[in-house]
Each structure stands twice: as C-alpha cells, then as structure tokens.
Amino acid sequence: MAEDLIRMERINKFFGRVQALDDVNFRVKRQEIVGLLGDNGAGKSTLIKVLSGALRVTSGDIYVRGKRVEMRSTTDAIAEGIETIYQDSALVTQLSIARNLFLGREPIRGPRFLNRMDSQRMDEVAGDLLRRVGIGKAIPASTPISSLSGGERQAVAIARAMYFDSDLIILDEPTNNLGVAETQGVLRFVRNARDSGHSCIFIAHNIHHVFQVVDRIVVMRRGKIVADDIDPKATSVAEVERVITGDLSSLAH
Amino acid sequence: MQKASFLRTAISAPEFGPFVLLVLELAVFYAINPEFLSVLNIGNTLTFTVELGLIALAMTLLMTAGEFDLSVGSLFGFAPVVMWTLFNAGWTSLGVAFVISLVIAALIGLVNGLFVTRLKIPSFLVTLGMLLVVRGTALFVTDGFPQRTWSASGQWIASLLVGDFYLGPLRVYASLFWFIAAAVILGYVLTQSKFGNWIQSTGGNPVAAQARGVHVSTVKVALFILTAVMSSFAGIISSIRTSAANPNSGSGYELEVIAMVVIGGTALTGGRGTILGTVLGILILRVMRNGIVLIGVPGLAYNIFIGAIILGMMALHSWLERRHQAGT
Numbered sequence: 001m002a003e004d005l006i007r008m009e010r011i012n013k014f015f016g017r018v019q020a021l022d023d024v025n026f027r028v029k030r031q032e033i034v035g036l037l038g039d040n041g042a043g044k045s046t047l048i049k050v051l052s053g054a055l056r057v058t059s060g061d062i063y064v065r066g067k068r069v070e071m072r073s074t075t076d077a078i079a080e081g082i083e084t085i086y087q088d089s090a091l092v093t094q095l096s097i098a099r100n101l102f103l104g105r106e107p108i109r110g111p112r113f114l115n116r117m118d119s120q121r122m123d124e125v126a127g128d129l130l131r132r133v134g135i136g137k138a139i140p141a142s143t144p145i146s147s148l149s150g151g152e153r154q155a156v157a158i159a160r161a162m163y164f165d166s167d168l169i170i171l172d173e174p175t176n177n178l179g180v181a182e183t184q185g186v187l188r189f190v191r192n193a194r195d196s197g198h199s200c201i202f203i204a205h206n207i208h209h210v211f212q213v214v215d216r217i218v219v220m221r222r223g224k225i226v227a228d229d230i231d232p233k234a235t236s237v238a239e240v241e242r243v244i245t246g247d248l249s250s251l252a253h
Numbered sequence: 254m255q256k257a258s259f260l261r262t263a264i265s266a267p268e269f270g271p272f273v274l275l276v277l278e279l280a281v282f283y284a285i286n287p288e289f290l291s292v293l294n295i296g297n298t299l300t301f302t303v304e305l306g307l308i309a310l311a312m313t314l315l316m317t318a319g320e321f322d323l324s325v326g327s328l329f330g331f332a333p334v335v336m337w338t339l340f341n342a343g344w345t346s347l348g349v350a351f352v353i354s355l356v357i358a359a360l361i362g363l364v365n366g367l368f369v370t371r372l373k374i375p376s377f378l379v380t381l382g383m384l385l386v387v388r389g390t391a392l393f394v395t396d397g398f399p400q401r402t403w404s405a406s407g408q409w410i411a412s413l414l415v416g417d418f419y420l421g422p423l424r425v426y427a428s429l430f431w432f433i434a435a436a437v438i439l440g441y442v443l444t445q446s447k448f449g450n451w452i453q454s455t456g457g458n459p460v461a462a463q464a465r466g467v468h469v470s471t472v473k474v475a476l477f478i479l480t481a482v483m484s485s486f487a488g489i490i491s492s493i494r495t496s497a498a499n500p501n502s503g504s505g506y507e508l509e510v511i512a513m514v515v516i517g518g519t520a521l522t523g524g525r526g527t528i529l530g531t532v533l534g535i536l537i538l539r540v541m542r543n544g545i546v547l548i549g550v551p552g553l554a555y556n557i558f559i560g561a562i563i564l565g566m567m568a569l570h571s572w573l574e575r576r577h578q579a580g581t
Contacts, residue, residue, distance in 0.1 A: 074464045090464065092457040094524040099450050104465035106447040115446040 003066070005030045005167055005199050006051070006082075011060035013046055020046040022223040024060070028168060033190060033200040035214035035232070037207065039244055042220040044203055048170055051201075052084035053077035065167075083166035085157040085174065091145045098126035098141040101160045129159040132196075133189050151182030158189045162198060169193055170201045175209045187213045207237050219243045267518030267525070270569045271533035274562070278537060282544035289547050296424045302539040303432035304491045305506060306532070309513040310435050311483035313531040314443060315476040316514055319456035319523025320369060322477060323380040324361070325484040325510060327387040329503030332358055332485030333492030334391045337400035347408045351489065355482055361387060362481030366474030384507070391500035400498040415494045428490045435483070440528035452476070456523025512559065513538050516566045537562065 006028040013021035021043050028034050038044045049055040051062065053071040062069055064080045071077050077084070084090070091100050099106075102122050109118035126141035135155045145153060154174050161169045171190065175183045190200055190213050204210050210217065210232070217230035217240060227243050242248035263269060282289040308325050315322055332354045339350035361383065368379040416427045443449040454462035455472045463469050484503075492498040515521055516537055517530030538559060546552050 075466060078464070078466070090461050092454040092461055092524070094457040095450070095453055099453075103450065103454055103462065104467045106450055108447060115442075115448055117445060117447050117450060119445075 003030060004028070004063075005032075005065060007063040007066075008047075008051065009061045009063070011047070011050060011062075012058045013050060013055065014058045020223055021050070021057075021060075024220075024223070024225055026218065026225060026228070028199050028201060030167075030199055031194055031197060032216065033194050033202055033214045035210035035217040036201055036203045036220065037210060037217060037240065037244055038220035041222075042244075043223040044220055045172070046223075047220070048084065048172060048201065048203065051077070052082060052170060054084075078164075078166070081165065081167035082170065083161035083164070083168070084170040084172065085154065085161065086172050090157050091153060093146040094144060096142045096144050097130070097139070097148075097156055098122040100145055100156060101126050101129065101141075101163065105164070125163070126159075129163050130155065133159040133162065133192055135159075135185070135189075149182060150178050151185045154178075154186045155189050158193055162193055162196065166198065168199045168201065170203075172203050173205065174202070175204055175206060183209060207240060211237060221246055265573070267527055267570065267573070268530045268533060270566060270573065271517050271530055271537060274566070275533055275537050275540065278540050278544065282540070282548060285548045289544055292422045294543065294547065298539060298543045299429060300426055300494070301491070302535060303426075303428050304487045304494075305510065305513075305539070306432050306535040307428075307435055307487040307490075308480070308484045308506065309510045309531050309535050310432075310439050310528060311476075311480040312510050313514050313517070313519050313526050313528055314439060314452055315473075315480045316511070316519050316521065317443065317456050317523060317526030318452045318473055318476050319459065320376040320473055320477070321380070321511060321521075322365060322376065322480045322484075323507045324365065324383040324387055325480060326503035326506035327384045327391070328358055328361065328481055328484040329488035329491070329506055330500055331387045331391040332488045333402075333498040333502075334395055334400055334500050336489055337402055337492070337498040338394060341401055348410050351410055354489065355485055358481045358485035359478050362478035363474060365481065366470075366477035369477070370470035370473050388500075388504075395500045397500060399500070402492055402496045402498050411493050414490050426494065428494070431486075431490070436528055436532055443526060443528055448472070453524060453526070456520075456526070458524070509538065509559075512563050516563060518570060 004027045006026075008024060008026040011021050011024040011026070012019065024043070024047060026047065036044050036047070046055065050057050050071070053074040053076045056072070062071060064082070069076070069080055071080075074084070092103065095103070098119070099122070107118040107121055108116060109121070110116050123141040130139060130141070133155050135152060139148070139152065145156065148156070158169060174186050174190075178186065187209065190202060194200060202210060202214055214232055217227070217232055217235075218225060219227040219230065219240065221244065230240060230243075239248065279290070288294060308329065312322065312325065335354040335357060336347070336350040339345050339353060340347045345353065365376070365379055365383055368374050369376045412427070414427060414431070417424055419425070443452060451462070451467045451472050454465075454467055455469045459469045488503060491502070513534040514531050515534070517527060517532070517534030519526040519530060541558055541562065542555055545555055545558060
C-alpha cells in the first residue's frame with residue numbers, strides 16, 4: 001500500500017459556536033484520486049479550505065509526506081505542493097495562458113535589472129504543457145484566458161499545478177457548468193495528472209462525474225466523515241447517494 | 254491572408270479607436286484652420302501636453318493595478334511650492350531643493366499606498382483626503398501667494414528639465430524628451446517586464462495573484478509612489494517653464510489625467526492598461542483644447558467636447574470588448 005501523502009488528524013473547526021468540522025480524519029495516498037462528496041453544508045468546502053491554507057483549524061494536525069505542517073496561508077500550502085483549483089478564481093482572465101502559468105514565478109532573460117520576462121520560453125513551455133494535459137485543439141499560449149471555455153480554463157489551472165510539481169491538486173467543482181464533451185475533457189486531464197504522479201481531491205455535486213474518475217470516495221455529513229473507503233467499482237451510485245443523505249448510516253466493506 | 258489578419262489584429266487592438274479619433278481630430282481642425290498644423294502651434298501644444306502627460310503615464314500603471322490617485326493635481330501645485338520656498342529662503346541650492354521635494358512627494362505616495370493596502374480604504378477616499386491635505390498645505394505655507402521663481406535662469410537644473418532649443422523652426426523643450434523617455438520605459442515595464450505582469454494581475458484578479466506569490470500590496474504602494482513623484486516632477490517642470498509656482502496650480506488635473514488614461518483604453522476597473530493608448534489619449538484631449546480655440550469655438554465650451562469624447566470612447570471600448578468575447 002502506498003504511503004500517505006496527506007494525513008489530517010482530529011481536525012476541528014468552529015465558526016463562533018457553529019462546528020463546521022467535527023473530529024475529522026482524512027488522508028490522501030500518493031497517485032490517488034479521492035472523491036469528496038456530501039450535501040451542501042456537510043463541511044467539504046471547509047475541509048478543503050483548511051487544507052489549502054485559506055482557513056486555519058481550531059484544533060488538529062495536518063501532515064504532508066509524514067511531516068507535521070502549519071498552514072497559515074494559501075502560499076504555505078502551495079509551498080507544500082498543495083494546489084487548489086476553483087472554478088474561475090485562480091486565473092487572471094486578462095492575461096494570456098503563458099502569463100498565467102508563470103504568474104509569480106516568471107523566468108527572466110538578460111540582465112537582472114532589466115527584469116525582462118522570457119516570453120519565448122514561457123510560450124514554449126505553456127504550449128508543451130497544454131499538449132501534455134491533453135487539451136484537444138491547438139490553442140496558442142498567447143491567448144488570453146477570457147477567450148477560453150470553462151473546460152479549457154480548468155486545463156490551464158491543472159497544467160500549472162502539474163508544471164510546478166504540486167503533489168496534490170484539489171479540484172473544487174471542476175465540472176460545474178460544463179457541457180458533456182468539456183466534462184469528459186476535464187476528467188481526462190485529471191486522469192492524466194494522476195498518471196504522471198500527482199494526487200487529486202475531486203469535489204463535485206454530480207456523483208456520476210466522481211464515479212468516472214476517482215479511486216476512492218469519502219462522504220461527509222454535518223461536519224463528520226461518515227464513510228472514507230468507498231470503492232466506486234464495487235458500489236452503486238444509488239448506495240452512495242443514500243450515504244450522503246443519511247438514509248444509510250455507512251457502508252460495510 | 255497575412256495582410257488581412259494583420260489588419261484584423263490592428264482593429265481589435267484597444268489603441269485603434271483612440272488612434273482613429275486623433276487622426277479625425279487633426280484632419281477636421283486642419284481643414285477648418287490650416288494654422289492648426291503650423292510649427293508654432295505644434296510647439297505650443299506640445300509644451301504643456303508633455304507636462305500633463307507625465308502624470309498620465311504613471312497613472313496608467315496605477316490604474317492597471319486597479320487603483321487611481323486624485324491627489325496628483327495638488328502635488329503638481331505643491332511640489333514646486335516646496336522647492337521654491339526652500340530655495341528662496343536660502344536654505345539649500347535649487348538642486349537639493351528639487352530632490353527634497355521629490356522625496357516628500359514619494360512619502361505622500363507611500364502614505365496613499367499604505368492607507369489603501371493596509372487599512373483597505375478605497376483609493377477614491379484616501380486620495381481625495383490627500384488632495385485636500387496637500388492643497389491645504391501648499392496654500393497655508395505660501396499664504397496663498399505664488400512663489401518667486403525668476404531666479405531659475407542659469408540654474409543647471411532648470412536647463413536640464415526645461416531647457417529649450419530649436420529643431421529646425423520647431424521650438425522644443427527638454428521636457429519632451431523626459432516625456433518620451435518615461436513613455437518608453439513605462440511601456441516596457443508594463444508589457445515586457447515581470448513587474449508588468451504583476452501589475453496586470455494585481456488589477457485583474459488580486460486574490461489569484463496573491464495566491465501565486467505576487468506581492469499585490471507592494472505593487473500598489475510602489476505605483477502610488479511613482480504617480481506622486483511623477484506628478485511632482487511635472488509640476489516642477491511646469492513651474493520653471495512658466496516662472497510661476499502657484500499653490501493653486503494643478504486644480505482639476507486629476508480628472509483630466511484619468512480621462513486621458515481611460516480614453517486611451519486602460520480599464521478603470523484595472524487589469525488592462527496601455528501606455529501607447531494613454532499617449533494617444535493625452536494627445537486627443539490636448540489637441541481638442543487647442544483646436545477648439547483655434548477654430549473659434551468659445552474656450553468655455555471645451556468641457557462639452559471632452560465629456561462627449563469620454564462617453565463616446567467608453568461606448569466604443571465596451572462595444573469592442575463585447576464583440577471580441579462573442580467572436581471566440
């Protein structure tokens with residue numbers, strides 16, 4: 001069995017008196033795609049925000065590659081190799097694909113004081129990455145994000161996470177508002193990311209999408225994890241739905 | 254084929270609209286009064302244009318980063334007052350006084366930037382407050398009277414900043430070269446440099462930029478400082494050229510400068526900016542002011558035309574943007 005990449009132990013999170021996370025234990029193995037499911041308000045987003053550094057825990061420990069870490073900000077999480085991709089918010093729509101990929105880590109060409117971006121190299125690497133992530137048609141790396149479709153934007157965000165060697169890519173509702181073909185594209189990007197050595201957490205309301213891509217399903221309800229080892233190959237969608245709504249307290253395996 | 258696509262790229266560029274407008278303006282004014290393109294008139298128009306233009310160039314970067322500065326006009330009046338007061342009182346040489354007034358301007362820009370980034374107060378309110386503080390200080394220090402500046406002749410700094418010479422029959426001030434240098438450098442910074450990428454992302458999506466490790470606050474503070482220093486520099490140039498350091502000068506410049514920037518195609522909401530567009534925007538407004546007088550329209554009607562240009566250009570930019578997005 002592969003070593004755990006992420007281990008979260010006894011995580012509690014309070015907003016005032018409201019307990020959003022209740023003694024949560026959660027882990028992600030290397031090269032594993034975990035589907036995180038639960039109804040609205042179950043605590044999925046809070047758990048992800050804690051892991052991506054956007055929220056701080058009230059109590060509990062987070063281990064990355066076996067080492068205990070403090071997540072004070074999203075920058076901390078990125079430094080630990082944890083990349084979170086939200087539907088839209090992670091990209092600057094006015095900038096090109098290449099400029100977004102390298103934002104904050106632009107390579108410099110020529111004397112340092114000129115501060116000149118190496119646009120040629122950025123375009124080359126970006127074009128290469130887009131092919132690797134499996135984007136269908138040829139899109140020039142100089143295209144602004146604003147003229148890309150939702151699925152292509154996801155591809156750019158995933159490509160960026162892969163290039164900067166993020167070990168864990170968290171995808172929050174990556175297939176929301178996407179058409180059928182676009183959704184299949186995104187699912188393919190996620191599989192490609194795993195096959196090249198990355199782990200993923202996949203959150204989606206559409207359980208069918210989750211079933212198509214994940215290795216293991218974790219279900220949350222009211223701030224607790226109620227099932228953490230559902231095998232999508234051995235379980236039906238209907239059963240998982242009943243776990244989510246609480247009709248079935250858990251699945252025995 | 255290649256040609257057609259080049260034309261399409263040119264038309265979809267944000268600078269295309271302003272460019273056409275400027276050409277139209279020049280053609281109309283010239284048709285009505287050929288004096289408009291006389292060497293004397295071109296020289297006269299350029300002289301003040303570049304002084305105001307220096308502020309607009311800096312403002313372009315600041316607005317691309319999603320902020321703007323209303324205190325630029327008051328700094329335009331304040332900085333020369335500081336410089337001449339120090340010099341006339343016999344405390345320092347003119348060169349040192351020049352440096353001191355720019356340092357004070359930088360500190361004012363720093364305060365603007367810190368209020369906006371640390372206290373999260375909108376730049377509209379911060380710089381409106383700063384406008385009143387700076388203008389009030391200029392008036393208080395001088396009792397409202399202009400400072401003596403006639404002692405500038407023969408000072409090396411005066412000839413460095415506004416020394417004049419003739420290019421053929423055209424009288425040119427050194428400030429034109431300062432303006433060109435500033436436009437080239439800031440254009441390079443905005444489009445080619447890593448810092449330029451940070452400026453655009455700061456205005457476009459500050460949350461995403463911050464998450465990628467861009468120091469959004471530092472970018473903004475640096476640009477507030479740049480804008481304040483450039484405004485003061487412009488004010489000092491103007492005061493030496495006109496031999497007047499009036500504490501009231503520069504009133505209303507803030508809005509004219511912002512108008513120049515948005516007419517050129519820089520987004521008021523940030524994320525997208527163009528130095529070339531701003532240069533066109535500067536020329537459009539200054540040529541309009543000059544041409545209107547020259548063709549006999551009362552100068553008091555000037556603002557009607559400026560307002561109409563702003564509304565027209567905004568409509569054009571929004572139309573182009575929608576068309577561009579629908580086409581992809």
